[in-house]
Amino acid sequence: MTQRPSTSRRIVLAAQAVGVPTRETFRVEDIALPALSEGQVLTRTLYCSADPGTRSRLSSGASYAPPLRIGDPIDGFAIGEVIESTNARFAVGDIVATGGGWAEHAIFPGRGYIQKIPHTRLPLSYWIGVLGVPGMTAWFGLKRVATLKPGDRVLVTSAAGPVGATAAQIARGLGASRVVGTASGADKAAWLRDEAKLDAVIDYKTTADLVADLKAASPDGYDVLFDNVGNAMIDAVIPLLRPGGRIVISGQLADYNTASTNVPGITNTRYFIASRLRMEGLVVFDDLKAFPAAQEELGAMIERGEMKVREQRYQGLEAAPQAFIDLFTDNAFGRRIIAIGAEAG
Ligand SMILES: NC(=O)c1ccc[n+]([C@@H]2O[C@H](COP(=O)([O-])OP(=O)(O)OC[C@H]3O[C@@H](n4cnc5c(N)ncnc54)[C@H](OP(=O)(O)O)[C@@H]3O)[C@@H](O)[C@H]2O)c1
Incomplete structure (x- = not known):
């Protein structure tokens, strides 16, 4: 003892x-x-x-x-x-x-x-x-906030981080038809494609045209944006969302170190009307009572080799x-x- x-x-x-x-x-x-x-x-x-x-x-x-x-x-x-x-x-x-x-x-x-x-x-x-707060954020962000459905096309930002990587793999497990991630660096891209089985990975730091790359990675657009990064990324993705598209605001990595007066705004709000879009944030502890059941399911995915x-x-x-x-x-x-x-x- x-x-x-x-x-x-x-x-x-x-x-x-x-x-x-x-x-x-x-x-x-x-x-x-x-x-x-x-x-x-x-x-x-x-x-x-x-x-x-x-x-x-x-x-x-x-x-x-x-x-x-x-x-x-x-x-x-x-x-x-x-x-x-x-x-x-x-x-x-x-x-x-x-x-x-x-x-x-x-x-x-x-x-x-x-x-x-x-x-x-x-x-x-x-x-x-993966079984703690990052994994639970991914789980409830996708299941409760995004109401993910089989066939959805999903974009996850900061996809190689613990929240993003879990979200991308849950999306795949729940039947998403296309899972695309953003991450920087060749190592992350290789891991996300080879291990986590994403369909495409875009390096947002080196791309010459982020929107063109996002379009090419999912030519029919996206049903869900699971965003960990912040306003500039959300604004770029909004026009690519399909009718009924959902944006989950999980985190704001690109904005945390920026004074609030300098954080970029979201301007593409007109798409919310025509495409009936929805944007919602989450605080993972709102789902605390449901953690054990989610942890059980996520743990089983890991043990089956479906979650790296x-x-x-x-x-x-x-x-x-x-x-x-x-x-x-x-x-x-x-x-x-x-x-x-x-x-x-
Ligand atoms: N809502 C909730 O209840 C809740 C709970 C837990 C966590 N979160 C949020 O979930 C998000 C992800 O958390 P995590 O633990 O998995 O962290 P993480 O994604 O591993 O965060 C680190 C990564 O963020 C990316 N990054 C750092 N600075 C950036 C910038 N300026 N622009 C774009 N990307 C940048 C980098 O990856 P790349 O450059 O490769 O993309 C970096 O390796 C965070 O925003 C966190 O606050 C929310």
Whole structure:
């Protein structure tokens, strides 16, 4: 059994970010671990993740989640082992997914996101990736928001990321007739075509004519745009949507580092009338109660070899800021997983 430590380390916001965050945006802090109150759970972190949505909290004027203040811990998803519990639902030794963030230990306060991991047939880290929030975003974005139907032609942006790659493969599994993705770099394109079995991949960074390439990749247009990127991409795709087309706003990777006054607008709204288009965003936690059933189905897809998963590993708490910065600056791909309790899973 793991001993309960009296101190721990975590990463906090050192300075508000302007543009792409840097190492100076974050600092490591030593803390004392307090005694637990009734209903709380203390976990030892095994893995945590780097999530692009965190970016919107590192500056003022944040989106649906409030901005962090200087000195606030960086929250985010983590897999932990319960090492102390005053909550009847969790026992020492349980493995859980939580919002514990970039910390060696986390205290679950008694309410909020926590899920006991039901089995360990698949790698534990998948529970903060394909079976965690990214996978659930893909699942409910396509099934509930896009109401995906067999035969639909689907375009997924940032298709090599954990949300995008899962979405593209779910679309294929649900009978989409054409699945096209955007991603940058030859490695991602090769993986998306050869492993994830997309019909076409467009490098939005090197293309001479994005719209022409999108058209050529699906000459009859698209029924669904699953967008992770932001307004400029949505505006380019709207004219290519078929009657009854749906746009899922999952995320805004291209806009997170841009001041809100400089984010491009969406101008092609006239197509919404003639083509009866619909555009809707999602917050994945609205579907929290339905996670277990979706995780069961997604897990089965992985075990049948119908869902390929990419991870990029980082080692140690100090690596978390770099894992996060890399989301916006480098060309590596896969779910960014920071291993903290190295001997586990
Ligand atoms: N709505 C929800 O409840 C919810 C929940 C979780 C996540 N999300 C959102 O889902 C999206 C995808 O998340 P993820 O974890 O899978 O991350 P991700 O797609 O792996 O994000 C990193 C990738 O984004 C692309 N990218 C970075 N900067 C870009 C830019 N300026 N323009 C275009 N692409 C850029 C890069 O890939 P390429 O250059 O190869 O495309 C990069 O490798 C994010 O926007 C996230 O906020 C939403």
